Amino acid sequence: MIPISFSNVSGGYGSLNVVQELSGEVAAGQVLCIVGRNGVGKSTLLKLLLGYLPCRSGVVTICGRKAGSMAPETRRGLGVSYCPQERPVFDDLSVADNLAVMVQDGRLAGYRHFFDLFPVLERRLAQRAGTLSGGEKKLLSFTRGLAEDQPAVVLDEPTEGVQWENIQRMADIINDRKAGGTAFIVVEQNLSFAELIADHYLIMDHGRCVLTGPHTGIGRADIVKHLTV
Amino acid sequence: MPPFMIIDRRTMLAGTAGALAAGIVPGALRRAVAADGEFKIGLLIPLSGPAALFGPSNQGCAELAADEVNAAGGVLGRKIKLIPTDAGAAPAEVAKSVVRLMLEEKVDLVIGSHDSAVRQAVEATVKGKGAKSFYLIGNDYVWARNSNEAAKSYISAGGGTIAGEEYVPLGAPNRFEEIVTRIKGAKPDVVLITVIGADNVNFNRAFASFGLDKDITRLAFLLEENTLQGIGAESSGNLYSCMAYFANVGSEANQKFKAAMKAKFGDKVPQLSTLGADAYAGVHCAKALVDKAGSTEAAAVAAASQGLSFATAGGTATMTGRHVDKDMYLALCKATEFEVVKTFEKIASGQSCPV
Amino acid sequence: MDPLIITQILNILFGVTTLAMIALGLAITFGMLGVLNLAHGEFVMMGAFCALVVDRAGAPFLLAVPLALLVCGGVGLVVELLLIRPLYRRPFDTLVATWGLSLLLRKLAEAGFGLGFNSVAVPLAGTTTLFGTDYPTYRLVLIVICIAIIAALFAWYGTSRAGLKIKAMVGNPDLARALGMPVKRLATTTFVVGSCLAGLAGVMVAPLVPVHPYLGLDYVIKSFFVLVVGGLGSVLGVVAGTGVIGGLDSVMSALFGSTQAYFTVLVVAILFLWLKPRGLFAHG
Numbered sequence: 057m058i059p060i061s062f063s064n065v066s067g068g069y070g071s072l073n074v075v076q077e078l079s080g081e082v083a084a085g086q087v088l089c090i091v092g093r094n095g096v097g098k099s100t101l102l103k104l105l106l107g108y109l110p111c112r113s114g115v116v117t118i119c120g121r122k123a124g125s126m127a128p129e130t131r132r133g134l135g136v137s138y139c140p141q142e143r144p145v146f147d148d149l150s151v152a153d154n155l156a157v158m159v160q161d162g163r164l165a166g167y168r169h170f171f172d173l174f175p176v177l178e179r180r181l182a183q184r185a186g187t188l189s190g191g192e193k194k195l196l197s198f199t200r201g202l203a204e205d206q207p208a209v210v211l212d213e214p215t216e217g218v219q220w221e222n223i224q225r226m227a228d229i230i231n232d233r234k235a236g237g238t239a240f241i242v243v244e245q246n247l248s249f250a251e252l253i254a255d256h257y258l259i260m261d262h263g264r265c266v267l268t269g270p271h272t273g274i275g276r277a278d279i280v281k282h283l284t285v
Numbered sequence: 286m287p288p289f290m291i292i293d294r295r296t297m298l299a300g301t302a303g304a305l306a307a308g309i310v311p312g313a314l315r316r317a318v319a320a321d322g323e324f325k326i327g328l329l330i331p332l333s334g335p336a337a338l339f340g341p342s343n344q345g346c347a348e349l350a351a352d353e354v355n356a357a358g359g360v361l362g363r364k365i366k367l368i369p370t371d372a373g374a375a376p377a378e379v380a381k382s383v384v385r386l387m388l389e390e391k392v393d394l395v396i397g398s399h400d401s402a403v404r405q406a407v408e409a410t411v412k413g414k415g416a417k418s419f420y421l422i423g424n425d426y427v428w429a430r431n432s433n434e435a436a437k438s439y440i441s442a443g444g445g446t447i448a449g450e451e452y453v454p455l456g457a458p459n460r461f462e463e464i465v466t467r468i469k470g471a472k473p474d475v476v477l478i479t480v481i482g483a484d485n486v487n488f489n490r491a492f493a494s495f496g497l498d499k500d501i502t503r504l505a506f507l508l509e510e511n512t513l514q515g516i517g518a519e520s521s522g523n524l525y526s527c528m529a530y531f532a533n534v535g536s537e538a539n540q541k542f543k544a545a546m547k548a549k550f551g552d553k554v555p556q557l558s559t560l561g562a563d564a565y566a567g568v569h570c571a572k573a574l575v576d577k578a579g580s581t582e583a584a585a586v587a588a589a590s591q592g593l594s595f596a597t598a599g600g601t602a603t604m605t606g607r608h609v610d611k612d613m614y615l616a617l618c619k620a621t622e623f624e625v626v627k628t629f630e631k632i633a634s635g636q637s638c639p640v
Numbered sequence: 641m642d643p644l645i646i647t648q649i650l651n652i653l654f655g656v657t658t659l660a661m662i663a664l665g666l667a668i669t670f671g672m673l674g675v676l677n678l679a680h681g682e683f684v685m686m687g688a689f690c691a692l693v694v695d696r697a698g699a700p701f702l703l704a705v706p707l708a709l710l711v712c713g714g715v716g717l718v719v720e721l722l723l724i725r726p727l728y729r730r731p732f733d734t735l736v737a738t739w740g741l742s743l744l745l746r747k748l749a750e751a752g753f754g755l756g757f758n759s760v761a762v763p764l765a766g767t768t769t770l771f772g773t774d775y776p777t778y779r780l781v782l783i784v785i786c787i788a789i790i791a792a793l794f795a796w797y798g799t800s801r802a803g804l805k806i807k808a809m810v811g812n813p814d815l816a817r818a819l820g821m822p823v824k825r826l827a828t829t830t831f832v833v834g835s836c837l838a839g840l841a842g843v844m845v846a847p848l849v850p851v852h853p854y855l856g857l858d859y860v861i862k863s864f865f866v867l868v869v870g871g872l873g874s875v876l877g878v879v880a881g882t883g884v885i886g887g888l889d890s891v892m893s894a895l896f897g898s899t900q901a902y903f904t905v906l907v908v909a910i911l912f913l914w915l916k917p918r919g920l921f922a923h924g
Contacts, residue, residue: 128818129818129819143814146807148807149807153804156804158820200819451897452899453898463890464898466644466647467644470644487849491848494776494779496766511757512757514759515757515850516759517760519761
């Protein structure tokens with residue numbers, strides 16, 4: 057079963073179609089990296105996939121179910137976790153509450169592994185999440201999303217502002233989970249990070265797909281060409 | 286002769302001080318006369334908003350008066366036709382008191398009869414109860430302040446003292462706990478009440494809940510049947526009202542008036558109160574004025590007001606000079622009913638002519 | 641201490657707690673959902689009419705509580721599903737819609753009960769002697785009940801997991817949905833709770849005031865002032881707002897008079913709008 061697939065998806069804000077006729081899919085244990093310059097519609101595509109914006113046309117399938125007009129909270133129930141690019145954490149809640157809010161018993165035991173890799177989070181458990189740095193918020197969001205342990209994970213620019221050392225640890229975690237069968241869709245600007253995890257690329261420009269294929273067939277030069285045009 | 290004349294408010298006030306009230310606003314008599322055919326009277330009544338409570342009563346009483354006038358030949362030979370117009374307020378306007386609207390229109394009209402009523406009522410309580418000290422509570426506007434000015438002069442003339450005097454804003458969400466506490470501390474013999482509508486209810490309920498009703502007499506100057514309903518039986522002990530009309534007045538004229546209302550409306554008789562009774566008087570006053578003047582010419586109408594007599598729910602009222610003589614009543618609240626305890630006959634209005 | 645001063649202190653307490661009770665529901669729907677419910681006063685009015693119905697039927701006054709919860713909760717549920725839900729994130733449309741709703745509810749009450757004043761008998765008539773002063777028993781009981789309800793809500797919101805979820809949902813609804821929180825159900829529940837609190841407040845004040853269709857207007861104005869001063873989205877804001885507005889109103893009223901008190905409240909509300917438009921405890 058394909059965790060996430062989408063075909064001929066168009067949509068955007070108001071009457072504007074930011075994303076036009078995009079298709080793609082990600083298999084279990086694979087990472088699809090979506091790359092492109094700022095403002096080409098990468099985040100919009102994710103919002104269409106996750107139900108924050110309505111698709112004007114096309115079909116989105118999550119874990120074998122057609123998503124149709126399902127609300128985001130329902131799509132999550134189908135098996136997809138999402139770490140948004142903007143406002144990635146609950147600013148008013150403490151770091152601990154951010155992690156515990158949807159945990160049944162409210163305990164943080166499930167996060168042990170992440171605390172070992174990112175000790176900064178454990179040090180700041182009692183702190184209000186709004187006071188964290190941008191990179192720390194991203195780490196918190198990443199930790200929360202990955203710990204949900206769902207078959208599919210959607211990450212929107214997860215490494216923005218994160219130190220290189222921690223970016224490498226994030227890549228390690230993703231690669232571990234890939235081995236366990238988790239599918240990822242990752243929007244990323246940092247090509248070095250993308251190269252550590254990507255199995256497939258989807259390169260976007262002006263809301264359309266300009267290049268797609270396995271990472272083995274697409275070199276850094278091909279990507280950079282589209283990023284700088 | 287133009288097809289219609291406008292009778293302005295001031296002119297009518299001159300003639301009808303004290304007799305007219307909310308029901309018929311003189312300004313609404315404009316366009317009253319078509320050269321022939323019907324004699325149209327605009328009836329400014331509240332049909333919407335909280336004051337609409339009094340609309341049916343005003344309209345019903347005015348309709349009865351119109352029927353009576355028509356049966357007796359109409360005005361200048363023409364039949365009266367009432368044209369009800371909504372004087373109710375827009376929702377934003379209706380913030381508070383149910384009678385606020387009417388009182389804004391009514392103020393000038395009722396002052397005349399009221400300072401006399403205040404005198405009679407104050408004298409009655411001083412003599413009857415040996416009351417010495419008075420506490421005055423009113424809404425902050427001209428009628429309440431004027432009434433209280435009058436009351437204070439009668440009180441000091443009778444050797445009484447003023448224990449306190451305060452005013453609450455008209456149309457604000459007032460609370461009365463603080464005022465009642467001050468009254469409790471001042472320990473007056475009598476509280477004179479000129480707050481109106483919902484404020485009147487709130488004040489009296491708070492007053493009674495603090496247990497002050499047992500020792501202190503309350504005397505209200507605009508407390509009609511529906512307000513008493515809101516105050517409720519448990520809060521109306523030792524409460525008096527002084528007005529020109531109560532539905533329970535036993536006078537022959539009122540029995541006749543009530544019988545006529547009953548005959549006209551059957552089971553659907555609207556709640557009778559001083560406000561409806563004033564509308565009734567207003568129509569009769571208009572007829573008498575215009576008949577006597579022979580036209581609706583402003584000057585003629587003003588002149589005709591001298592010595593004019595017309596029917597009211599309480600009996601025939603007569604204008605002598607520019608005053609209206611009418612009966613006033615002092616009533617004691619028994620649960621949610623008024624029981625008239627004293628009648629002041631042929632009380633002259635003290636208001637001087639504004640024209 | 642002078643018994644009159646004690647009475648005035650109790651008056652202040654009574655003014656603040658009852659105002660908080662009425663403002664609470666409004667603050668919850670406004671702060672949590674961004675819905676300025678102009679019909680909030682009409683829910684208070686409906687609660688008061690529930691008390692009137694129970695009173696007229698000669699049933700025990702306390703029966704008015706479940707009746708009001710049922711009526712106001714039920715109407716709140718229907719209103720949220722049919723009127724509010726389609727209009728979330730359209731604050732002006734919501735304003736107009738709830739204003740229309742307030743007219744409708746008033747007119748329905750008018751059609752059912754007429755415009756006349758009605759009175760509900762005070763359930764605990766008489767006075768109780770406290771610190772050497774007589775104070776109306778019913779008002780004393782109301783003070784205690786209001787404080788208990790507000791404290792319970794405060795504690796529940798601050799410590800429960802549901803409170804945590806509500807905070808998360810209010811602060812970042814998109815992320816809350818990404819985490820699978822049932823935001824629509826929480827929104828419906830929140831609106832119903834706000835409606836029920838208004839109904840409860842209506843039952844409480846019914847024996848103190850003339851019960852009539854326009855009753856809600858008297859209460860909703862000061863509640864809006866409370867929101868202006870306290871800010872949105874926190875129980876603390878409501879408590880602070882009522883403390884400032886209700887306290888000022890009562891203190892000024894006790895010291896000078898109602899006109900001065902009303903004037904002060906208006907000036908303070910305007911100053912807050914001007915200098916601190918987000919209130920003392922603005923959210924976020």
